[in-house]
Amino acid sequence: MEIDNNVLAHLGGVHKIYGARSALAGVDLELRGGQVLALLGANGAGKTTAIGVLLGLVEPDRGEAGLFGMAPRSLAARRRIGVMLQSAELPEAARVGELLELTCSYYPDPCPVEECVSLAGLDGLLQRPYGKLSGGQQRRVQFALALCGRPRVLFLDEPTTGLDIEARQGLWRAIRELVGRGCAVLLTTHYLEEAEALADRVCVLQDGLVVADGSMEAIRARVSRRRVRCVSALDPTSVALWPHVLAAFRDGSRLDITADVAEPVVRQLLDMDPDAGELEVSRAGLADAFIELTRESLSAGAARIDELPLRATATREAA
Ligand SMILES: Nc1ncnc2c1ncn2[C@@H]1O[C@H](COP(=O)(O)OP(=O)(O)OP(=O)(O)O)[C@@H](O)[C@H]1O
Numbered sequence: 467m468e469i470d471n472n473v474l475a476h477l478g479g480v481h482k483i484y485g486a487r488s489a490l491a492g493v494d495l496e497l498r499g500g501q502v503l504a505l506l507g508a509n510g511a512g513k514t515t516a517i518g519v520l521l522g523l524v525e526p527d528r529g530e531a532g533l534f535g536m537a538p539r540s541l542a543a544r545r546r547i548g549v550m551l552q553s554a555e556l557p558e559a560a561r562v563g564e565l566l567e568l569t570c571s572y573y574p575d576p577c578p579v580e581e582c583v584s585l586a587g588l589d590g591l592l593q594r595p596y597g598k599l600s601g602g603q604q605r606r607v608q609f610a611l612a613l614c615g616r617p618r619v620l621f622l623d624e625p626t627t628g629l630d631i632e633a634r635q636g637l638w639r640a641i642r643e644l645v646g647r648g649c650a651v652l653l654t655t656h657y658l659e660e661a662e663a664l665a666d667r668v669c670v671l672q673d674g675l676v677v678a679d680g681s682m683e684a685i686r687a688r689v690s691r692r693r694v695r696c697v698s699a700l701d702p703t704s705v706a707l708w709p710h711v712l713a714a715f716r717d718g719s720r721l722d723i724t725a726d727v728a729e730p731v732v733r734q735l736l737d738m739d740p741d742a743g744e745l746e747v748s749r750a751g752l753a754d755a756f757i758e759l760t761r762e763s764l765s766a767g768a769a770r771i772d773e774l775p776l777r778a779t780a781t782r783e784a785a
Contacts, residue, residue, distance in 0.1 A: 472498045473535075474619050474650050475520050480529035482515050482674075489515040490526070491674035497619065502641070502651040504665035506658070506756060511671040513654040514552060517623055520652070521549060533619070545573060548617030552624050554608045558597025562588060562607055565596060566614065573615035585640040586610035587633065601628045609637060613644070620644065620651045626660060638663055658753040668752070670759050678759045685755050692728035692749060695720055696735065698742040708734055713757070720744075 475497040482490040490512045497503050505513045518524030519531045522538030533543035556565060566583070570576035583589060586606045591599065596607060605628055612620060622641075626634040634657075641651060641664055655661055661668060661682075668685055670678040678685070691712060698721045705714040705723060710731050713724045721742075725731040728747045735742055 474499055474533070475652065476532050477516060477519060478530045478532075480516070480519050480526045480531060482512075482519065482524060482526050488674045490519070490529075492529070493671070493674065493676055495520075495669060495676070495679075497650055497652050499650055500645070500648065501667055502645055502653060502665045503667045503669060504661035505652060505654045505669050505671065506661060507654075507671035508760060512674040513671055514623055515674075516671065517551075517621055517652065517654065521547075521621065545615060546618045548612035548615060548620045550605075550608050550612040550620075550622045550625050552627075554604075554611075556596050556604075556607070556611075558595060560596050561593055562596060562599070562610075563592035565607065566592075566610060569611045569614040575616060577613050577616045582610040582613045585613055585643065587636045587640075602630060602633050605629055606633065606637070609640070617649060620649055622651060622653045624654055624656065626655070626657065634660070658751070658756055662752045670756065672760050682752075685752060691724055691726050692731075692747055694723040694725060694728055694731055694735065694745070694747050696742045696745040697721075698735065698739045700735070700739050700742075705735075 473496050475495075477493050477495040480490050480493045481488070493512070493516055495503075495505075495516060505516060507513050515524055519526050520533065520538060522531070522533075531538050533540075534546060536543040538544075560568075563579070566579045570579060570582075583592065586609045588603075588606055588610055591603060591607070594603075596604065599607065605625065609622075609625060612622070620641075626637055629637065638660070641653075645651060645664075651664070653661070653664060666682050668678070668680060668682055669676055695717075697719050700721055702714040702716050702721060702723075705711060705721065708731065710725045710727050711723055712726060715722050721735075723731060723735075732745065732747065735745075
């Protein structure tokens with residue numbers, strides 16, 4: 467078989483079953499040099515299991531995984547990656563500086579500690595015991611530890627969960643800087659704006675299956691649709707049946723409508739509810755695409771974004 471040198475990490479036909487539950491049901495995935503791949507999916511979709519298989523932490527029942535064309539558990543492969551999982555068990559009494567120095571000592575050509583500190587925004591925290599840090603500060607320490615070996619590939623499993631807005635944006639800046647230096651990133655996140663801000667490729671998992679895999683532009687192009695929001699008492703279930711409406715749901719006092727074109731929907735809305743107010747019309751983003759992709763995929767049986775059907779009439783409440 468011909469080996470593509472630009473593929474840094476891959477899964478091929480991976481199945482993983484836990485009891486009666488299929489966590490991965492034949493997943494193919496490729497991460498290439500210079501790429502930021504966002505792995506998206508609802509809770510339990512299989513994202514962490516996929517990362518576990520890629521890292522050699524989870525043994526697949528079927529299929530194969532590789533890192534730099536090697537077995538994921540090989541030392542040579544492990545030396546070239548950085549990993550930040552959803553949780554980390556680190557000694558609570560160890561000071562941040564000690565943890566960084568120790569981790570750097572495992573690598574032949576480590577990243578200078580000061581650089582890890584600056585990228586992760588840990589200034590002033592080096593003397594603090596890890597166990598006394600806030601949850602957000604601990605996440606930043608875990609990020610810094612992932613950088614110690616100058617990774618060629620970074621695996622980040624929900625890296626910014628629990629971070630405040632400033633810390634999240636700091637971490638995005640750091641990720642962009644690392645990508646600029648040639649690091650590839652596999653990222654899972656529930657913040658779709660995070661995927662939009664960082665990723666150039668998106669893979670959506672649902673119930674252990676890849677339901678969409680494409681470039682961010684392909685997804686954006688796919689959702690050239692509009693979002694209409696307003697305060698209205700109209701029933702979203704009937705609004706979902708109007709011409710041009712793809713989905714409608716209630717968000718508190720607001721009605722949130724996704725449509726292929728906005729104008730006829732706005733006209734009908736104002737006809738049906740003259741009291742409708744605070745009208746907003748915007749271009750639908752990745753979040754809307756994601757909701758549709760995961761809602762429609764089961765009936766569509768599609769594997770690529772451009773194969774998915776264009777219409778969904780269910781409301782989010784009903785889904
Ligand atoms: N060690 C395990 N034993 C039993 N079931 C497991 C195990 N690990 C994962 N699962 C199950 O496999 C499925 C996929 O889990 P996984 O953690 O990969 O999902 P996820 O997409 O990462 O979810 P989340 O967004 O909540 O982190 C879930 O149904 C989960 O309960």
